[in-house]
Amino acid sequence: MPDDSKVTLKVGFAEQLRDIEVQLPAGEPKPWDARAELKVVGKPHPRVEAPLKVSGAAKYTHDIVPQGALWAAVLRCPHACALVESIDVAPAKSQPGVAAALALVKPGERMIFAGQDVAAVAAKTAEQAEAALQAIAVQYKPEAFVIDTAAAMQDGAPLVHRGKVEERSTEGDEPGAGGSAGQRGNVRTSPSMKKGDAHKGLRMAKVSHEATYTTQVHTHSALETHSIVVQWDGPKQATLWCSTQGIFSVRDEFAEIFELKPTDVHVHTEFLGGGFGAKFGASAPGSRMGFIAGELARQAGAPVRLLLDRKEEHLCTGNRPDSRQQVKLGAGANGQLTAIHVVAHGTAGIGTGAGVGRNAFGVYSRCPNILVESHDVFTHAGPATAMRAPGHPQGAFALELALDELAKKLKRDPLDLRLAHDEHPVRRHQFELGRKQFGWDEGKKRAAALRDKQARVRRGFGVAGSIWGDFGRGKAVVATVSVMRDGSVEVKNGLQDIGGGITTVVAQVVAEVLQRPIEAVRVRLGDSELGPSVGSGGSVTTASVTPAVRAAAEAVKTQLTALAAKQLGRKPEEITWSEGQARAGSKSIAWAELCKKIEGEAIVATGTRPETYGAYPVKFMGGNSYQIAGVQFAEVSVDTWTGVVTVERVLAIHDCGKVMNPLTARSQVQGGVILGTSYALTEQRIMDRVRGVMLNPNLETYKIAGARDVPRAIDVVFTPVDTGANNTGAIGIGEPATIPTAAAIACAVHDALGVAVRDLPLTPDRVLAALGVVPARGAS
Amino acid sequence: MSDRARITRRGLFRGIGTAGLLAGCKPSERPPTTTEDGEQPPPAGSAGALGPGPSPLEFTLNGQRQVAEVAPHVTLLAALREQLRVTGPKVVCDRGACGACTVLVDGVARNSCMMLAHDVDGAAVTTVEGLSQGGKLSVLQEAFIRHDALQCGFCTSGMLMSCQALLGRTQLEREDVEAAIAGNLCRCGTYPNVVAAVLDAAKGSA
Ligand code: FES
Numbered sequence: 001m002p003d004d005s006k007v008t009l010k011v012g013f014a015e016q017l018r019d020i021e022v023q024l025p026a027g028e029p030k031p032w033d034a035r036a037e038l039k040v041v042g043k044p045h046p047r048v049e050a051p052l053k054v055s056g057a058a059k060y061t062h063d064i065v066p067q068g069a070l071w072a073a074v075l076r077c078p079h080a081c082a083l084v085e086s087i088d089v090a091p092a093k094s095q096p097g098v099a100a101a102l103a104l105v106k107p108g109e110r111m112i113f114a115g116q117d118v119a120a121v122a123a124k125t126a127e128q129a130e131a132a133l134q135a136i137a138v139q140y141k142p143e144a145f146v147i148d149t150a151a152a153m154q155d156g157a158p159l160v161h162r163g164k165v166e167e168r169s170t171e172g173d174e175p176g177a178g179g180s181a182g183q184r185g186n187v188r189t190s191p192s193m194k195k196g197d198a199h200k201g202l203r204m205a206k207v208s209h210e211a212t213y214t215t216q217v218h219t220h221s222a223l224e225t226h227s228i229v230v231q232w233d234g235p236k237q238a239t240l241w242c243s244t245q246g247i248f249s250v251r252d253e254f255a256e257i258f259e260l261k262p263t264d265v266h267v268h269t270e271f272l273g274g275g276f277g278a279k280f281g282a283s284a285p286g287s288r289m290g291f292i293a294g295e296l297a298r299q300a301g302a303p304v305r306l307l308l309d310r311k312e313e314h315l316c317t318g319n320r321p322d323s324r325q326q327v328k329l330g331a332g333a334n335g336q337l338t339a340i341h342v343v344a345h346g347t348a349g350i351g352t353g354a355g356v357g358r359n360a361f362g363v364y365s366r367c368p369n370i371l372v373e374s375h376d377v378f379t380h381a382g383p384a385t386a387m388r389a390p391g392h393p394q395g396a397f398a399l400e401l402a403l404d405e406l407a408k409k410l411k412r413d414p415l416d417l418r419l420a421h422d423e424h425p426v427r428r429h430q431f432e433l434g435r436k437q438f439g440w441d442e443g444k445k446r447a448a449a450l451r452d453k454q455a456r457v458r459r460g461f462g463v464a465g466s467i468w469g470d471f472g473r474g475k476a477v478v479a480t481v482s483v484m485r486d487g488s489v490e491v492k493n494g495l496q497d498i499g500g501g502i503t504t505v506v507a508q509v510v511a512e513v514l515q516r517p518i519e520a521v522r523v524r525l526g527d528s529e530l531g532p533s534v535g536s537g538g539s540v541t542t543a544s545v546t547p548a549v550r551a552a553a554e555a556v557k558t559q560l561t562a563l564a565a566k567q568l569g570r571k572p573e574e575i576t577w578s579e580g581q582a583r584a585g586s587k588s589i590a591w592a593e594l595c596k597k598i599e600g601e602a603i604v605a606t607g608t609r610p611e612t613y614g615a616y617p618v619k620f621m622g623g624n625s626y627q628i629a630g631v632q633f634a635e636v637s638v639d640t641w642t643g644v645v646t647v648e649r650v651l652a653i654h655d656c657g658k659v660m661n662p663l664t665a666r667s668q669v670q671g672g673v674i675l676g677t678s679y680a681l682t683e684q685r686i687m688d689r690v691r692g693v694m695l696n697p698n699l700e701t702y703k704i705a706g707a708r709d710v711p712r713a714i715d716v717v718f719t720p721v722d723t724g725a726n727n728t729g730a731i732g733i734g735e736p737a738t739i740p741t742a743a744a745i746a747c748a749v750h751d752a753l754g755v756a757v758r759d760l761p762l763t764p765d766r767v768l769a770a771l772g773v774v775p776a777r778g779a780s
Numbered sequence: 781m782s783d784r785a786r787i788t789r790r791g792l793f794r795g796i797g798t799a800g801l802l803a804g805c806k807p808s809e810r811p812p813t814t815t816e817d818g819e820q821p822p823p824a825g826s827a828g829a830l831g832p833g834p835s836p837l838e839f840t841l842n843g844q845r846q847v848a849e850v851a852p853h854v855t856l857l858a859a860l861r862e863q864l865r866v867t868g869p870k871v872v873c874d875r876g877a878c879g880a881c882t883v884l885v886d887g888v889a890r891n892s893c894m895m896l897a898h899d900v901d902g903a904a905v906t907t908v909e910g911l912s913q914g915g916k917l918s919v920l921q922e923a924f925i926r927h928d929a930l931q932c933g934f935c936t937s938g939m940l941m942s943c944q945a946l947l948g949r950t951q952l953e954r955e956d957v958e959a960a961i962a963g964n965l966c967r968c969g970t971y972p973n974v975v976a977a978v979l980d981a982a983k984g985s986a
């Protein structure tokens with residue numbers, strides 16, 4: 001491989017392609033750019049692991065039962081705020097089947113949310129463990145608490161935290177987010193995002209709009225609950241199975257808790273039943289699961305399975321914070337924005353991270369004056385954590401709906417208003433494409449006609465944009481590719497398969513480089529001993545892993561080329577590959593023959609990924625990576641008699657760099673749209689203000705969308721972009737795909753009704769209240 | 781099916797009423813709930829009465845005769861997963877709200893978390909593990925793969941079982957499939973692909 005080299009790459013999108021020069025680090029294969037002719041990558045391919053998933057053979061953490069394993073159960077605080085006066089776990093120890101019991105709090109400690117860890121037991125069966133919890137005696141002295149975000153902001157509200165607040169961050173968080181700019185009472189101010197002078201911009205405005213928008217607390221509700229199985233292999237060595245988005249985050253946290261060497265902690269995650277941002281580390285955001293399972297297993301001298309139930313999953317494993325966003329927009333006489341000012345308050349419960357993302361600050365960047373101020377409001381509820389594009393769906397909802405309300409005052413088409421302020425060439429292209437493909441102009445006319453007629457069932461059209469960054473990580477992944485003497489190919493990495501399709505994409509990359517059929521590539525993931533990898537958060541997986549895999553495969557190919565040259569009596573430079581055969585002039589050697597000549601058992605090479613080296617055509621704010629673009633269009637029908645909103649169609653146009661596998665990428669976008677629809681229409685955590693507990697910690701009254709609640713049609717269109725970021729050209733899609741959905745739906749409802757419903761979820765009572773046919777509900 | 785009186789979890793709760801249920805569950809007085817210790821043999825001579833300890837149970841599981849000793853309060857889902865180690869059916873809500881635990885009982889899709897194991901005495905139970913024949917995936921399983929009707933895969937076992945029962949029908953419409961999976965939640969958002977897969981499989985199998 002040559003040393004540091006300059007290469008010319010063809011980058012860009014659609015008709016806007018150009019050549020750029022990129023400096024590549026030593027050993028880095030030339031990136032696949034717009035000129036690359038790929039045979040396997042970029043083609044639809046069914047998931048390679050699918051046969052295991054459709055036959056019940058795929059093993060999830062819930063399914064792992066080491067020999068002699070015990071069940072753990074956790075006693076959780078029933079009060080929103082209470083002082084522990086006394087605790088005695090001894091009676092639990094003599095209950096049938098119990099092998100260990102553990103107090104997790106001490107007398108004098110203050111509990112600050114209902115669902116917090118109090119004590120734990122391990123017993124032979126789940127029922128014995130549950131029964132033994134009842135024998136634990138705890139005396140609480142309940143204290144005043146505050147659940148409601150607005151109430152918690154008042155002077156004199158019960159204080160949630162009395163000491164310094166620690167910020168918990170994970171690989172699920174958006175890079176660059178977080179931090180504090182001071183705290184007063186329960187309100188902690190985040191650093192604001194600022195450009196120009198928004199106050200002045202508002203004063204200069206000829207037309208302005210001001211309103212408050214609210215969003216609800218949204219729980220991740222992955223189908224597989226947080227779960228961890230711990231088996232001690234010696235006093236200082238452990239094997240873990242964990243339902244996690246970050247195998248190494250589990251390993252490192254567990255090692256830290258028990259003072260072990262990380263390499264002595266072996267973590268398996270063969271499959272996981274969803275994560276959506278909540279599954280990092282050995283513990284859950286609101287439960288010390290790693291410590292509990294590890295300590296119980298140590299005390300009992302047997303492996304322990306700690307599998308949360310659905311209620312615990314809602315209470316203490318994270319959620320998307322709520323928000324109250326006061327949005328002020330100003331425009332000049334020409335209809336151009338003079339200011340965007342957002343003041344956001346949201347509660348992440350006892351945790352931090354209730355910001356509202358970069359939408360207001362980053363998408364409509366032709367507005368000269370922007371100020372976004374965010375505040376975390378502490379309440380006595382389970383901590384939030386990163387959830388699929390943390391902050392963004394709530395930020396997009398408030399900003400985009402406010403823009404539509406302003407557009408109405410300006411008598412301007414909402415799409416035109418957006419185009420006039422968005423500088424990202426890819427997103428502009430997507431807006432224009434969607435306008436035609438979705439039938440925007442005609443649709444808006446139809447919606448207006450139904451509105452004018454006061455029809456019972458109205459139609460509405462909405463559009464919203466998304467912003468995300470290519471956060472693909474350099475120097476984090478080491479992938480290993482081996483070619484055996486029998487011709488078989490294996491690729492290994494300690495990555496987890498969260499369901500996005502990465503296993504298949506890894507196989508495709510190796511198949512592409514080595515010109516082997518995908519079926520011939522064995523992919524081994526899900527084990528910390530298979531080499532360092534990244535967590536599946538921030539939409540970094542494909543962008544971080546595939547370049548390392550490709551580098552390893554190319555290194556193997558270089559060695560195979562040398563071997564072929566030797567066999568054919570030529571120089572390596574003379575060897576070309578086609579259809580899996582090495583050729584030189586008229587001579588050739590087939591794959592199987594060549595592999596038999598491998599000295600030793602195999603050719604093995606590792607590969608890594610350097611830092612991102614390209615970000616064409618637009619950089620994400622404050623960074624050196626590409627800004628990912630996306631837009632979604634929604635058409636709704638609204639029954640003005642019942643208030644029921646039905647999403648008829650969504651068109652999702654997204655950019656994810658070079659699309660590696662259109663089949664699985666499409667599923668991921670569709671999944672983002674469905675999650676966003678569910679967020680827009682039905683999901684919400686409901687707290688009892690009197691008792692301070694969650695009233696719907698289940699899946700029948702916490703309503704997540706079922707098959708009949710999703711849009712009647714979801715069209716997914718990709719805008720392939722070559723950004724020159726890394727050697728495969730891959731960037732992420734998981735998070736951008738869910739950012740604009742709820743916003744687009746809310747805008748469509750506004751279009752249908754002529755009035756905005758400013759609170760999520762868009763439930764029938766709110767629709768009817770917006771129409772003035774029923775009184776508005778209390779707080780909102 | 782055997783002629784033994786069926787006790788269902790819902791039926792049992794209804795029978796004793798909520799007050800009785802709560803009174804009967806004071807921790808100190810709880811009946812032994814052990815499923816593995818097995819010290820309590822079923823009381824002799826009480827024909828039709830089961831428990832409180834494990835009682836014999838016989839049914840057909842994925843075409844094979846299955847004999848097990850299961851306590852009467854244990855759900856079919858728990859018996860399958862924890863005792864028989866058949867882990868295709870998943871526990872997600874454990875109360876009939878999600879469909880991840882769906883199995884076929886005598887050809888009918890049922891939430892196995894809402895049945896007692898003893899409900900299937902004498903019945904034929906099919907789990908996702910029983911869909912393929914001799915290692916060959918079924919038409920429906922293949923269609924799921926082709927249409928990418930799975931992401932993380934955690935809902936997939938249940939989805940497949942809810943859909944399997946539909947396949948014999950000739951005129952299958954999108955609405956039929958949606959109705960069949962209305963009780964199956966998928967957090968990854970695979971519904972449209974599941975519908976496409978089933979319609980395709982129905983064509984193939986018709
Ligand atoms: S686990 Fe049985 S329906 Fe949810």
Ligand code: FES
Pocket residue numbers: 223273274499930931932933934935936965966967968969970
């Ligand atoms: S595929 Fe993940 S829950 Fe359905």
